[in-house]
Amino acid sequence: MATTTRKTAGKTAGKTAGKTAGKTAGKTAGKTASRSASKATARKQAVKMEEAGKATPEGMQQEARQDSEAFTAALSMRLGQRVRSARAARAMTMKQLAEESGISLPYLSRVEKGDGNISIAVLYRLATALSLPLEHLLSDNERYGADYALIVELLKRQTHEQLSEIRQWLADYTAGRGGARAQPPGSLRIALIGLRGAGKSTLGPLLARQLDVPFIELNREIEKEAGVNLKEIFWLYGQAGYRRLERRCLERVIATYPQVVLATGGGIVAEPATYELLLHSFYNVWLKAAPDEHFARVMAQHDARIASPQLQQEAMENIHYTLEARAELYALAHATLDTSGKSVQQTLKEMTRLFARRRAA
Numbered sequence: 001m002a003t004t005t006r007k008t009a010g011k012t013a014g015k016t017a018g019k020t021a022g023k024t025a026g027k028t029a030g031k032t033a034s035r036s037a038s039k040a041t042a043r044k045q046a047v048k049m050e051e052a053g054k055a056t057p058e059g060m061q062q063e064a065r066q067d068s069e070a071f072t073a074a075l076s077m078r079l080g081q082r083v084r085s086a087r088a089a090r091a092m093t094m095k096q097l098a099e100e101s102g103i104s105l106p107y108l109s110r111v112e113k114g115d116g117n118i119s120i121a122v123l124y125r126l127a128t129a130l131s132l133p134l135e136h137l138l139s140d141n142e143r144y145g146a147d148y149a150l151i152v153e154l155l156k157r158q159t160h161e162q163l164s165e166i167r168q169w170l171a172d173y174t175a176g177r178g179g180a181r182a183q184p185p186g187s188l189r190i191a192l193i194g195l196r197g198a199g200k201s202t203l204g205p206l207l208a209r210q211l212d213v214p215f216i217e218l219n220r221e222i223e224k225e226a227g228v229n230l231k232e233i234f235w236l237y238g239q240a241g242y243r244r245l246e247r248r249c250l251e252r253v254i255a256t257y258p259q260v261v262l263a264t265g266g267g268i269v270a271e272p273a274t275y276e277l278l279l280h281s282f283y284n285v286w287l288k289a290a291p292d293e294h295f296a297r298v299m300a301q302h303d304a305r306i307a308s309p310q311l312q313q314e315a316m317e318n319i320h321y322t323l324e325a326r327a328e329l330y331a332l333a334h335a336t337l338d339t340s341g342k343s344v345q346q347t348l349k350e351m352t353r354l355f356a357r358r359r360a361a
């Protein structure tokens with residue numbers, strides 16, 4: 001009885017979703033075809049620019065204007081391929097999968113052909129019937145080969161502490177094999193990380209002078225690369241464009257400076273690929289402070305009188321949320337300095353001690 005109900009409900013949902021998807025696909029097919037031609041040209045240009053190692057503002061704008069219809073179509077196509085290949089690996093017929101997932105056969109057939117704007121509920125039913133985690137159908141893991149999926153399963157069985165060790169071990173292993181991130185002997189790259197108002201820009205130049213190494217503010221490098229200021233970068237290219245520039249500039253700093261103190265942008269830790277590179281290539285120091293102190297410092301920098309109480313309240317909440325969301329990431333730094341209730345000079349002294357110890361070690 002329960003099975004019948006599930007199947008009927010599934011079929012109805014499948015049918016309706018299928019119809020809607022079919023109609024939309026039909027209507028937009030013409031549009032998509034003409035758009036994908038210009039998109040293909042834009043893509044080719046972007047690839048050329050990437051290869052030349054120079055993302056021009058024009059290239060980044062093209063990417064930002066990415067045709068969302070063509071993009072969705074490509075996603076549906078890949079999703080369909082994944083369903084088909086997971087089904088084939090389990091030697092299941094389309095009919096069996098349709099029955100086990102409670103999705104109508106014609107709809108499943110469209111899904112597998114990449115023709116169907118699949119809902120998360122249908123996707124979940126397919127994943128369950130294939131006994132796969134939902135993310136398997138959504139991620140593009142297949143391009144990393146068969147070992148990747150097995151390694152992920154192995155990692156899932158480890159504790160947090162073991163994962164931390166494994167990450168470090170992997171970092172050393174890839175560096176030992178001559179990975180680009182290997183730190184040359186005698187290198188002293190220090191990165192300061194932390195939320196706005198942490199003191200990265202204030203302490204960075206002071207520490208660099210003490211250690212007699214260059215100081216680099218990553219955000220200034222990003223502005224130089226883009227030819228416009230940060231506000232305009234976000235406006236023109238969005239967060240994603242800024243993150244691409246951030247990555248490129250970080251790579252350049254690594255290639256240029258064996259010794260440097262780098263002040264990063266507060267959000268660098270939220271971009272896993274960039275943060276991994278940072279953790280690999282620098283000794284990272286998290287300049288930690290209580291949310292109230294971040295707020296007080298940022299307000300002091302931006303003349304508190306101009307902000308209304310409501311805006312101040314929003315800003316304070318923002319700091320709380322962001323710090324909470326990033327704390328676990330910042331905590332991956334090699335060292336943490338709590339700056340709350342301390343003066344710049346006190347924090348500088350603590351940092352100097354930290355590096356004196358490191359050099360002696």
Ligand SMILES: Nc1ncnc2c1ncn2[C@@H]1O[C@H](COP(=O)(O)OP(=O)(O)O)[C@@H](O)[C@H]1O
Nearest residue numbers: 196197198199200201202297339342343344347
């Ligand atoms: N212990 C401390 N460490 C660093 N900065 C502090 C400290 N106490 C107060 N400050 C003040 O906080 C502000 C930090 O701002 P800034 O260096 O621009 O931070 P970030 O670059 O991390 O956003 C500066 O005005 C600095 O004088």
Ligand SMILES: O=C(O)C1=C[C@@H](OP(=O)(O)O)[C@@H](O)[C@H](O)C1
Nearest residue numbers: 194195196197219264265266267
């Ligand atoms: O915290 C963030 O998400 C950001 C912080 C900024 O750098 P600072 O930490 O130097 O202010 C800048 O990179 C960008 O506006 C994003």
Ligand SMILES: [Mg+2]
Nearest residue numbers: 200201202263
């Ligand atoms: Mg700063």
